Amino acid sequence: MTKTDVLPFFSRAVSWMLEGPSHVLLSLTCALIAWYALDFLSRPQYFGIPGPFLAKFSDLWLTRQAMRGDRWRVVDDLHRRYGKVVRLAPNHISIADADALNPIYGHSTGTLKEERFYSGFVPPAPAVRGLFNTTNRAEHTRKRKAVSHAFSPKQIVSFEHFIRKDVQLLLDRWDEFCKAAEEKQTEGPRGLKGYAWLDSLEWMNFFAFDTIGDLAFGSTFGMLESGKDVAMAEVEDANGNKETKKCSAVETINLRGEVSATIGLVPYWLRPLTLRLPWFAKRLQAVRTLTGIALARVNDRLVNGSERDDLLAALQSAKDEKGEQMEKRELTAEALTQLIAGSDTTSNTSCAILYHLGSTPDALKKLQVELDKELVNAEDVPLMSDVDRLPYLQGVLNESMRTHGTSSIGLPRVLPAQGAVIAGHFFPGGSVLSVPTYTIHHDASVWGADARQYRPDRWLDANYKKKTEKAFNPFSVGPRACVGRNVALAELSILIAALIHRYDFVLEEPEKFFQTREGFLKKPVELRIGIKRRGSARAS
Template identity: 50%
Template sequence: MAILQALTQLDFTSWLLLVPALAVAAHVALWLADPHGIRSYPGPLLAHFSDLWLGYIAAQGHRSEVVHDLHKKHGKFVRIAPNHLSISDPDALQVVYGHGTGTLKADFYDAFVSIQRGLFNTRSRSEHARKRKIVSHIFSQKSVLEFEPHVRLYIKQLIQQWDRLCEAGARGESGDDGEGGWRGRSGRVWLDCLPWYNYLAFDIIGDLAFGAPFGMITAARDAAPVALNHKQAMASYGKEKTDVQYLSAVEVINNRGTFSASLGVLPPWMRPLAKMLPWYSQGQEAVKQLAGIAVAAVAQRLTTPTDRVDLLGKLQEGRDDDGNLMGKEELTAEALTQLIAGSDTTSNSSCAITYFLAKYPDTQRKLQQELDEALGSDDEAVPTFDQVKRLTYLQAVIDEALRIHSTSGIGLPRVVPEGGLTVCGRTFPAGTVLSVPTYTIHRDAEVWGKDTEEFRPERWFEQDKNAVQKTYNPFSFGPRSCVGRNLASMELLIILASILRRYDFVLEDPDKPFETVEGFLRKPVECVVGIKRRNL
């Protein structure tokens, strides 16, 4: 009682001093108690006491690189938060993420929920199994082949745009089609290829997920309709037109990813406080806007029914073990998951691969020789998946680019289940958070050789296949791995085969590093290249 009375008599200034002091004392007490037995592991000093260190690093946009440097300094185990250990060992992948180990997604994923939990951010094992059962058949190899004509259609539209710009560039003309514009010089058209790959990826996934493209390629502009009132739009699905505004879809996805990835590493009790800060409040707006893109697109599709084969149609037909269909909110949440997973990832990867091929002209010529020999005199602008799926050097180029530039580079956090877990000879109690950073294991010199930072597709014909198989992790691993892997692989094979057979690329500045920024995904900042038509 005496303590309570003393507290009630404190003035405002005293409270301002007392609250931080109590917070520091609580963090120190937790460090001394060491409930998960990880106090002895090395890492940044602040990370031993508070999640704020990782929150700050995530918000700066280079988490993977920072954690990688820590592993180079400290070794296999690095403490990156009071209850989070990063493990840079390929052997840890199967234990931390594999089938039958019982690990669960950490509360990090709560920061990615908007409409309702989807396949990506649900943490319940039973709910995830239910959702995956409904969704997984949609991305079987057989189902994916049904989407191929839609994929090829939009690649052809991109080629038509680039052919037009190449002709104008060869005449020395310049213009403002696309973000950043374009200019003709030295017989080439010079442009930032990243926006164009964004247009392509969004039009493809818009068509597949919602039955209609966003129209970005033909408009040469990044704009997507966003529902102004989510509840009203979902209530009127299939009945009336939805009120929308047009926003940059790429900017919305980027802002949402940065916000959620930095908010998710903070403890749940701290998140409401963080959301009061201006930077986080802007991120919350991006979360709502991104959900609004899905709501508007689903509303448009359901207002104009069709019998065409696409992702949304298959989701509408999907049933769980009890024979239940998805409700409106769940359907929209899963469509949103497909929008995110199928847009940013494809465009980022296509841009990175183009950069590396432009940087290494000998590799580009070797790939073009394989494409010329395989496709022969076929003058079709866009080859079929069947024509390119067995091209070994093309696959090696894609694999090598995704090794160096995995769109997901961070260590995805998993919670140790009851009974504990032994990883790389160390046992951790229930509740400990573990992760394996893809960015770092993709640079493991024991697996990939000493030249891990060099783009060299030939290594894929030289390395130990077993070591590579257990280390290469661009689509994650285990029961929570990327369900759309087959679709992503098909898209990249056809996109790269089409583009590289038709065009020759050079970098505007070969010495300029490939700059990236990281939210949840690692994204290129730009890639300015000179393009000209090849003589086939």
């Protein structure tokens, strides 16, 4: 039975219920229940797929999980309870199987980004899509060709000195804190003396924003120097007048991720009402503000120009297959994409690395031994060529991206008309499928019985790496995989090598759970650590 078969009966029933004013509330309630029931009955191919009861009838169940900020955990628990295939919404199936990555996200599969979800990431102004939220295949191909130019091997080499400069500035600031703490020798948390105590997440955010500012917009945001989360955004007031004002970039980007990843789950017909609710309205303003940050930087570049060989210059000179360059609105959309991707992922992942190393002293010591041996003649901030092939360092990075997983949810894709058989199920065309990254990164059938433990040594075994590479998905796969992957790895390699080689550090509260908050990305809430220059630590 389909919606079409039942629609005449449904229409007559609604007409009968609406005959008298006393029936209005009951009529509307019954009509709504009937509509969701019909929607459920119209998808008999999903009847045998387990999942939460309400999720089978309405998208609002998954919307609620996203609003709570722990969708990744809920989905992981569902898969542990029900198995590899779980229904998250009337037309959304989550498949926790590494073998499903290629047929859902790979090349030549015909799948598309789900329009409703990715429309949630389109800013209100300029209403132009960037590479990330473009769902049209031809348009995505055009944009990727242009943007890939900005991330060519030659361009990445030119970015290294910007990254190293900002790492050095971070070291200089932390050295100031260490010197002051060493002189005072006051007793801090855990009864330790001579340690400087700080929120490492805050400083990883400062570093990430300043670095993407350097790479993409011609100058830093000045956060490392000031020790403050301040950026300038070009926004419009209620009367349509443009003004430039200060804002908190970190909080803005957090709120933007929360509202975009949630509103993209809400049915179109319900969005106008939903966006008026306080939770959404507050975060929607963050979307406008974040766009204003990118717009202010693009306007400055277009007005004042620059001789810098940076990411924005590469985007300005990039051409598509027709030889055409990006116009201002498209340039702003791509700059916004890079601002979000270049700041969020680096800060969250580097903070997670510090947490895992602080919680695993043996791994921290092993990494310091490797760095002491390999960086004897290196500068305070090593070159990428000094660290990109250090096996244990790269193992630490990989294990941290696997265990934490900044992007932990399953990104939705729509199957082409012919449908596909995946994980032993046939899914018809139009089905929305996703593979939850966090869950496949913790699949014991792939990673072993210790899949939920942090163990960088697992990456030292070449045979093990080959066996598990199909399930390692920190940057996604296929034609829509992260175009900035190599820049992200360069930042993380240089940053973590410099920090771990230079400082001893401890967690302020080792027993404290690593609390995260999820919008589009899974982010740490705070990570307080104590740091001490390693020379002074050994001397004491």
